Amino acid sequence: MKKTASLFLVALFAGVITLGSYKLFFENNTITYSSKEETPFLKTNSNINFAKAAALNDIDFTIAAEKTVNAVVHVKNMTTSKSNPISGFFYGFESNQQPQIGSGSGVIISADGYIVTNNHVIDKSQRLEVALNNNRTYEAEIIGADANSDIALLKINVEEPLPYLAFGDSDGTRIGEWVLAVGNPFNLTSTVTAGIVSAKARSISNRTNQSFIQTDAAVNPGNSGGALVNTNGELIGINTAITSQTGSYVGYSFAVPSNIANKVVSDLLEFGRVQKGILGISAVNLNSRFAQEEGLNEIEGVYVAGVEEESGADAAGLEEGDIIKQVDNVKVSKFSELTGYLSAKRPGDQVEVAIERGGKRITKEVTLKKQLSVQLPIMGLTVKELSKKDEKIYNTKNGVKITNVPERYADYGLRDKVIVKVDDNEIDNIEDAKSSFSKISRYGRTSMTLLSKDGERERLIFQ
The missing domain is CATH 2.40.10.10 (Trypsin-like serine proteases)
Structure with missing residues (x-):
């Protein structure tokens, strides 16, 4: 009995010691630690944040x-x-x-x-x-x-007037501006998505000089051809493309600026085809080794790598090595910005071009001319309209001069020769050449009649 009582007292005493130790060393430390530790967050001005939130909520897309x-x-x-x-x-x-x-x-x-x-x-x-x-x-x-x-x-032929959108001024669109994309993705009619203008004058292909508005408004297959509008309901773009490995929206999409679309529509109505006003310069590929070695990829502006003979740039006195900084009131930092602005111009239009030459800023008045050179489909030859000088050298007023040849045709001696005939079609200008080459079959035979500087006429057959 005494032994049992002794064991009970020992157990009771041990429990009291354990509980007291916990209170002294653990519970008191936890309370002290919490009370002394500073809150690990920065204080913010709540009034400013609420004001910003209210401004966002005030934007009305309806x-x-x-x-x-x-x-x-x-x-x-x-x-x-x-x-x-x-x-x-x-x-x-x-x-x-x-x-x-x-x-x-x-x-x-x-x-x-x-x-x-x-x-x-x-x-x-x-x-x-x-x-x-x-x-x-x-x-x-x-x-x-x-x-x-x-x-x-x-x-479409309609019996009564339809609701329509007027073209807005895409040049006035600002990066960060709210926009809506409206279209029919996946056959879901009248779908509206919202986003902001992510970038302007965006080029998405090295093979073309197109200039797009980039937005993060959700665009999917079926949206192509739909409207990109600002919060005033003004048409600032025609939704055109997405870049995606899955074929669906991944965060950004592209639209043809309304100023370009408006000009194309006007040309189609008035002339039946697009009238391009060409400046007449070539630019360096900024990703090329030459551009990187020469530091041209760090230039803010468009480096003039060459000036086309008898072009508007040639007549105005632009030279190789000039850096185009501004066209009219539009600042230019890359080639796609230059081509995007000029895409809304026609032959005969005048533009004021600000260039940097030898550290000095010079302004030139340039009259845009019609397109003088083009890359032909299928074969990839680059040809140009004959200049007055060419007509004398080759003793012809008809044909197009080959100025650049793809590597696969490099051994045929085509450069600087004049194409006067393709199969049975006479070639007078670059439009004739484009039309004839577009009809060439990749698997058939094509004959070209050429003139050399010596006045010799030769016929080549490509298969």
């Missing part, structure tokens, strides 16, 4: 959306797949032709039914159908298209 959704249409490109001739050979019948429907968007730009969209939306169409936001459908006619700018103009 008016712009209401203006836009009824002016954006659903464009359906209807084609028919070709029948399979092999089935006819083996089985005695041809497989049925399967209808195929491509889907995109378009923007009504006049009350009488003119619609602007992308060229790739209507390309190779056999029939075009346009559905309005009220679900009424019309068959559309192609008025004209330009593959370089990826802009096409359609027309």
Whole structure:
């Protein structure tokens, strides 16, 4: 009994010691630590943050959306797949032709039914159908298209005036400005997404000099040809492209600026094709070894690598080595900004070009001229219109002069020769050359009749 009582007292005493130790060393330390430690956050001015939040909440997209959704249409490109001739050979019948429907968007730009969209939306169409936001459908006619700018103009015949959007001034658009993208992604009609202008004069291909507005408003397949508008509901771009490994939106998209689209539409209506006002200079590829070795990739402006003979730049006195800093009132820091601004100009327009030469700033008045050179499809030859000097040297007023040759044709001695005939087609100018070369089959034979500086005429056959 005594032994049991002793064990109980020992256990009780040990418990008291343990509880007291915990209170003394652990619980008191925790309270002390918490009370002395400073809060690890910086203090902020709550009034400023609330003011900013209120400003963002004050942005109203509803008016712009209401203006836009009824002016954006659903464009359906209807084609028919070709029948399979092999089935006819083996089985005695041809497989049925399967209808195929491509889907995109378009923007009504006049009350009488003119619609602007992308060229790739209507390309190779056999029939075009346009559905309005009220679900009424019309068959559309192609008025004209330009593959370089990826802009096409359609027309539908309507009985009553349609809601439409007027072109805004894309040059006045600012980086960080709120915009809405309206279109028909994945056949979901009248879809509105919001974002900001992420960049301007963005080039997305080394093969073209296109200049895009970049935005983070969500754009997906089916949005092509739809409207990019500002918060006032002004049309500042035609949604055109996304860059994505998945084929869907990954955070940014691209639109043709409205000033370029407006000029293309006007040219298609008035002339049937785009009239390009060319400055007449060539620029250095800033990613090339030469540009990096010479430090040209660090220049803010456009380095003039060459001046085209008899061009507007040549007549105004621009020289190789000049750095273009500004055109009219638009500052220029890269080539895509220069080409983007000039894309809205026509031959005969005058621009004021500010250049840096030898550390001095000089201003030149340049009259833009029509395009004098072009890279031909299929073969990739670069040709130019004949100058007065060329006409005397080659003793001809017709033809185009080859100025650059791809490596695969380097051994044919084509450079500086004049093409006067392709197959049975006479070549008078670069437009003739473009048309004839676009019809060449990659798998057929093509003949070219050429003139040399010696006046010799030769005929080459390419296969």
